Amino acid sequence: MAKQRGISPSKLRADLDRGKIAPVYMLAGEEEFFVHEAVDAIAGALEAQGGDCARHTYQEQEAELATVLDDARSFGLFGQKQLVVVWPANQFVRTHSDALAEFAQAPPPTGHLILAVEKADRRKKLTKIVEKAGALVACNPIYQNQVGEWIRDRAKQIGVGITADAAARLADFLGTDLAVIAAELDKLATYIGDRKRIEADDVEAVSLRDRSRIIFELTDAIGARRPGPMLTILDGLLDQGERAGGIIFMVSRHMRRLWTVRELMNNGIEPTAAARKVGVRYFVERFLDQARGFPLRQLRQNCTALAECETELKRSAMDDRILLETTFIQLLPPARTASS
Amino acid sequence: MSYQVLARKYRPRTFDEVIGQESAAETLRNAIRSDRVAHAYLFSGPRGVGKTSMARILAKALNCETGPTPTPCNECPICRSIDTGDDVDVVEIDGASNNSVDQVRQLRENARYAPARSAFKIYIIDEVHMLSTAAFNALLKTLEEPPQHVKFIFATTEPHKLLDTIKSRCQRFDFRRIPSSRIADHMKMLCEKEGINADDEALVAVARAAHGGMRDAESLLDQLASLAADTITVDDLARLIGGVPPQTVLEFIEAIAGHDAKRAIEMIDETLSKGAADDELIQQLVDGFRDLLLAKVAGPDTELIDRGPEFRKQLAELSAAFSTDALMYLVQMFAETKKKARQSSQSRVVLELAVIRAARIHQLRPLDELVGQVKKLGGDGSNRRKAGGTAQRATRATGPSAAPTVAEKPAGKGPTAHGDVWPRALAELEQTKKPLAIMLEKGACTREQSAVESGRARFIIELDSFSIQQAEKNRKLLEQALSKAHGAPCSVELRAGANSSGPAPKKEAEPKGEHIKKTIAMFNGRVVHTENQTDKESSDG
Numbered sequence: 001m002a003k004q005r006g007i008s009p010s011k012l013r014a015d016l017d018r019g020k021i022a023p024v025y026m027l028a029g030e031e032e033f034f035v036h037e038a039v040d041a042i043a044g045a046l047e048a049q050g051g052d053c054a055r056h057t058y059q060e061q062e063a064e065l066a067t068v069l070d071d072a073r074s075f076g077l078f079g080q081k082q083l084v085v086v087w088p089a090n091q092f093v094r095t096h097s098d099a100l101a102e103f104a105q106a107p108p109p110t111g112h113l114i115l116a117v118e119k120a121d122r123r124k125k126l127t128k129i130v131e132k133a134g135a136l137v138a139c140n141p142i143y144q145n146q147v148g149e150w151i152r153d154r155a156k157q158i159g160v161g162i163t164a165d166a167a168a169r170l171a172d173f174l175g176t177d178l179a180v181i182a183a184e185l186d187k188l189a190t191y192i193g194d195r196k197r198i199e200a201d202d203v204e205a206v207s208l209r210d211r212s213r214i215i216f217e218l219t220d221a222i223g224a225r226r227p228g229p230m231l232t233i234l235d236g237l238l239d240q241g242e243r244a245g246g247i248i249f250m251v252s253r254h255m256r257r258l259w260t261v262r263e264l265m266n267n268g269i270e271p272t273a274a275a276r277k278v279g280v281r282y283f284v285e286r287f288l289d290q291a292r293g294f295p296l297r298q299l300r301q302n303c304t305a306l307a308e309c310e311t312e313l314k315r316s317a318m319d320d321r322i323l324l325e326t327t328f329i330q331l332l333p334p335a336r337t338a339s340s
Numbered sequence: 341m342s343y344q345v346l347a348r349k350y351r352p353r354t355f356d357e358v359i360g361q362e363s364a365a366e367t368l369r370n371a372i373r374s375d376r377v378a379h380a381y382l383f384s385g386p387r388g389v390g391k392t393s394m395a396r397i398l399a400k401a402l403n404c405e406t407g408p409t410p411t412p413c414n415e416c417p418i419c420r421s422i423d424t425g426d427d428v429d430v431v432e433i434d435g436a437s438n439n440s441v442d443q444v445r446q447l448r449e450n451a452r453y454a455p456a457r458s459a460f461k462i463y464i465i466d467e468v469h470m471l472s473t474a475a476f477n478a479l480l481k482t483l484e485e486p487p488q489h490v491k492f493i494f495a496t497t498e499p500h501k502l503l504d505t506i507k508s509r510c511q512r513f514d515f516r517r518i519p520s521s522r523i524a525d526h527m528k529m530l531c532e533k534e535g536i537n538a539d540d541e542a543l544v545a546v547a548r549a550a551h552g553g554m555r556d557a558e559s560l561l562d563q564l565a566s567l568a569a570d571t572i573t574v575d576d577l578a579r580l581i582g583g584v585p586p587q588t589v590l591e592f593i594e595a596i597a598g599h600d601a602k603r604a605i606e607m608i609d610e611t612l613s614k615g616a617a618d619d620e621l622i623q624q625l626v627d628g629f630r631d632l633l634l635a636k637v638a639g640p641d642t643e644l645i646d647r648g649p650e651f652r653k654q655l656a657e658l659s660a661a662f663s664t665d666a667l668m669y670l671v672q673m674f675a676e677t678k679k680k681a682r683q684s685s686q687s688r689v690v691l692e693l694a695v696i697r698a699a700r701i702h703q704l705r706p707l708d709e710l711v712g713q714v715k716k717l718g719g720d721g722s723n724r725r726k727a728g729g730t731a732q733r734a735t736r737a738t739g740p741s742a743a744p745t746v747a748e749k750p751a752g753k754g755p756t757a758h759g760d761v762w763p764r765a766l767a768e769l770e771q772t773k774k775p776l777a778i779m780l781e782k783g784a785c786t787r788e789q790s791a792v793e794s795g796r797a798r799f800i801i802e803l804d805s806f807s808i809q810q811a812e813k814n815r816k817l818l819e820q821a822l823s824k825a826h827g828a829p830c831s832v833e834l835r836a837g838a839n840s841s842g843p844a845p846k847k848e849a850e851p852k853g854e855h856i857k858k859t860i861a862m863f864n865g866r867v868v869h870t871e872n873q874t875d876k877e878s879s880d881g
Contacts, residue, residue, distance in 0.1 A: 193373070231642070239516065241500060242500055243500075266778070297767060319626070319675060323675075329664065
């Protein structure tokens with residue numbers, strides 16, 4: 001997905017804080033969290049100007065142009081403002097581009113319209129008018145290397161500090177899912193009570209971990225020959241109701257990718273390209289480090305052991321936890337277990 | 341007043357009383373104190389660890405007449421009715437039996453109306469993962485923009501079954517299993533309050549049998565209090581659930597470590613005659629060897645072992661008597677025994693055989709060593725590779741011939757067993773010169789026992805003629821890798837293997853047809869066997 005151009009969500013917030021509220025907004029991009037935030041911020045700014053604000057939200061399947069424009073143009077019974085949100089509005093915008101452009105050129109004094117689209121074409125008339133009469137806000141997903149900074153900004157926004165360590169750990173635990181990170185930050189801010197700053201230990205104590213990241217941590221622990229953390233992670237997954245078959249599936253997939261990447265690298269493919277070939281887009285270096293950490297022979301054996309374990313899961317009456325634990329211990333190269 | 345079971349009577353009524361979930365309790369307390377209460381919470385974790393109790397406490401904290409307060413009074417009519425589960429504004433719903441979309445729509449309708457007498461209308465949905473997808477979707481809109489007066493608290497044992505869109509709209513807390521030591525302490529307190537006499541050892545055993553769930557522990561204690569004559573003992577627990585005292589398990593392990601099959605068999609008789617069930621004894625042996633395995637690979641202090649310090653100490657001592665492979669074999673063997681015992685009408689015999697087999701584990705030899713010997717007798721490299729590939733499965737699933745020895749040879753002290761040397765050398769080579777390692781995988785390596793070249797061990801490597809040329813060019817690297825793997829200096833003799841010196845190997849069948857060639861190219865495969873499909877079909881027919 002191409003990166004959308006427009007003002008950033010933080011610029012929108014700053015404008016709204018200064019009381020600059022436009023009659024029409026186009027929110028373009030795939031990061032739903034930013035779209036949510038922008039809608040809430042615009043509604044909040046309208047309410048802050050005094051009086052009520054009636055909010056009408058439509059999805060494009062149910063949105064009819066006449067209704068949307070009527071809502072935006074109508075006057076509230078007590079003179080309240082009207083905020084109409086169409087989200088998603090991809091097809092709606094394509095179909096009613098001219099009528100919407102006409103509305104944007106002459107908006108009513110109390111009506112505000114928000115159109116949330118995945119992609120805004122800046123060559124189109126409607127987009128040009130929105131940029132001129134209102135604002136085009138870019139709601140692009142952020143990259144992993146930007147998450148730490150985003151966490152620090154967000155923490156500041158909710159009135160707490162966060163150490164660099166804690167922000168890095170949180171980013172490590174939760175990846176780029178901003179909605180989950182925001183919820184966890186709220187939780188952490190509550191957890192620390194009267195303290196002013198979130199520390200790394202707080203994150204360890206109360207924060208969740210993203211499922212795919214747990215698998216990454218699990219294979220990290222296997223690759224680094226750390227049986228203690230490996231078994232603790234496995235224990236945690238099973239305690240949270242994760243099915244043994246699901247765990248085997250995820251670890252097998254990861255191991256197969258590592259194996260494939262090693263084979264590709266052996267055949268002279270450049271490591272980053274090899275990682276891309278198996279669909280790894282994020283944490284490429286860490287992934288490649290993992291791949292390098294296993295001897296090729298070990299990767300083959302591990303894939304076989306995991307496949308056998310999967311069969312045993314279906315066939316054997318052995319307790320799943322026991323079966324997984326003994327299989328995962330087999331995945332560790334024997335020379336480095338605690339016993340030797 | 342009618343008798344109330346311990347689990348209900350001592351259900352936690354304040355945040356302080358919830359055991360083992362301190363971080364969640366602290367966060368919720370602070371949320372109320374600082375007015376940062378989220379509109380939806382998700383409590384996930386195993387059963388009996390306090391999810392629903394915490395939900396009720398939170399509901400009381402929000403709606404108490406003295407509240408919102410982190411310390412609900414538990415005396416006002418609202419607190420009391422929440423405790424009994426019939427408050428008009430706190431609706432407890434069992435997700436398993438109210439999972440349809442119509443029921444959720446009804447809930448959504450009701451949520452619009454203001455609470456009758458409290459500050460908030462609170463919906464506690466237990467086992468929320470049981471809701472249908474349509475029901476989840478119906479709930480989504482309300483969760484997205486809930487009325488100010490509505491709070492949702494979801495509890496589930498299987499959070500992964502929830503839609504991501506639901507999860508992302510909730511503040512989530514993962515509840516953990518409660519450590520046995522804390523359950524045992526709580527049991528002790530209950531016994532004091534209720535005037536129940538119980539051995540400490542029995543309470544620890546009850547805690548362990550509850551597997552981290554407080555409710556299960558309290559239920560067990562309830563049953564034991566009715567069963568025991570005067571003081572609750574471990575024997576009472578054994579009578580109730582067929583349990584086995586931890587010390588007995590350790591004695592079993594000691595007997596097996598000492599290869600004392602006779603003693604182990606006698607112990608089976610003693611333990612079963614005391615009332616323990618044979619399947620429970622097997623389960624305890626599985627748990628015991630599992631703990632031993634965990635102590636071996638992760639150290640005796642790992643939190644994964646839910647035992648007291650004295651038990652851990654004994655585990656640490658016993659773990660030295662077994663290799664990791666042996667422990668894996670024993671855990672899996674007893675786990676399989678459990679299944680066999682359940683299916684057999686002679687379950688005791690199945691148990692005895694397993695114990696005898698376990699006590700004889702020292703007579704078993706590592707697969708690598710056996711493979712090495714087979715090779716010396718004339719086996720070729722391809723056989724060895726095949727056997728090596730199935731080693732893990734053999735260790736798990738098969739009997740004595742595949743099992744490892746009891747004690748591992750310490751690494752780094754003198755030469756390593758020959759069976760390990762070649763794979764290790766290849767792994768070593770893989771780090772320095774991968775293509776060479778891959779090429780040599782096809783070869784077979786044997787140690788020439790009689791030959792000693794100026795104090796060096798000598799290894800004979802059999803390869804095809806092309807590989808010999810390449811290996812010759814890299815002889816120094818090869819010798820270094822072998823020396824490192826062997827743990828002592830070695831020399832190498834390269835010989836043409838059976839495939840190159842003997843009669844010409846059978847030529848691989850030439851693939852016929854474009855699609856076959858493409859398939860072979862895609863998977864980097866080769867033709868192993870060709871079968872004429874038409875012939876087969878006609879013969880079948």
